[in-house]
Amino acid sequence: DIQMTQSPSSLSASVGDRVTITCRASQSISSYLNWYQQKPGKPPKVLIYATSSLQSGVPSRFSGSGSGTDFTLTISSLQPEDFATYYCQQSYSTLRTFGQGTKLEIK
Amino acid sequence: EVQLVESGGGLVQPGGSLRLSCEASGFTFSSYEMNWVRQAPGKGLEWVSYISYSGSLIYYADSVKGRFTISRDNAKNSVHLHMNSLRAEDTAVYYCAREELEVFDYWGQGTLVTVSS
Numbered sequence: 009d010i011q012m013t014q015s016p017s018s019l020s021a022s023v024g025d026r027v028t029i030t031c032r033a034s035q036s037i038s039s040y041l042n043w044y045q046q047k048p049g050k051p052p053k054v055l056i057y058a059t060s061s062l063q064s065g066v067p068s069r070f071s072g073s074g075s076g077t078d079f080t081l082t083i084s085s086l087q088p089e090d091f092a093t094y095y096c097q098q099s100y101s102t103l104r105t106f107g108q109g110t111k112l113e114i115k
Numbered sequence: 116e117v118q119l120v121e122s123g124g125g126l127v128q129p130g131g132s133l134r135l136s137c138e139a140s141g142f143t144f145s146s147y148e149m150n151w152v153r154q155a156p157g158k159g160l161e162w163v164s165y166i167s168y169s170g171s172l173i174y175y176a177d178s179v180k181g182r183f184t185i186s187r188d189n190a191k192n193s194v195h196l197h198m199n200s201l202r203a204e205d206t207a208v209y210y211c212a213r214e215e216l217e218v219f220d221y222w223g224q225g226t227l228v229t230v231s232s
Contacts, residue, residue, distance in 0.1 A: 099217035
């Protein structure tokens with residue numbers, strides 16, 4: 009199975025900060041990388057698909073980049089509603105796997 | 116409006132069985148692949164199983180292979196997860212998720228499965 013490793017596991021930041029979350033795959037996954045946001049008690053919501061494509065309705069402050077094994081999710085200017093947990097997911101393999109999550113908290 | 120509604124969760128003893136269902140509406144169900152994803156209390160997301168449009172292709176995570184069975188009924192717009200030989204570590208909220216172009220674009224609200232004596 010392809011292992012996905014996110015860093016950091018948790019992050020404290022302030023409103024207006026620029027934040028970057030990293031995701032590393034255990035083997036090359038080309039651009040088959042998606043990012044999801046989850047708030048407590050809610051299902052995940054897709055933010056970015058295929059590494060860098062913004063899902064419809066998602067604010068443009070979210071962006072993604074990378075290829076092969078290394079990927080990043082960037083939030084250009086944190087808003088109060090962005091404090092949540094973020095997961096990467098590879099869709100290269102038929103056995104889909106998620107990263108362990110990055111919890112973004114208010115400083 | 117796309118809706119996915121899971122049901123069938125509850126308390127079950129170790130070694131027991133449970134059948135989860137996910138009823139879909141608001142889209143042409145037979146045109147989409149479907150998945151089950153679970154989340155143990157306070158933990159991250161774990162992909163569980165995938166089923167193709169017609170049900171001809173099925174995949175499972177190693178952690179549930181041989182114990183769980185995914186199926187779908189396109190006439191009833193539903194996907195199911197039959198869970199046997201349940202263990203304490205299967206305790207989680209189980210979500211069904213629609214897949215389009217390798218993305219899980221819609222999720223249900225989840226159903227809680229608790230495995231405990």
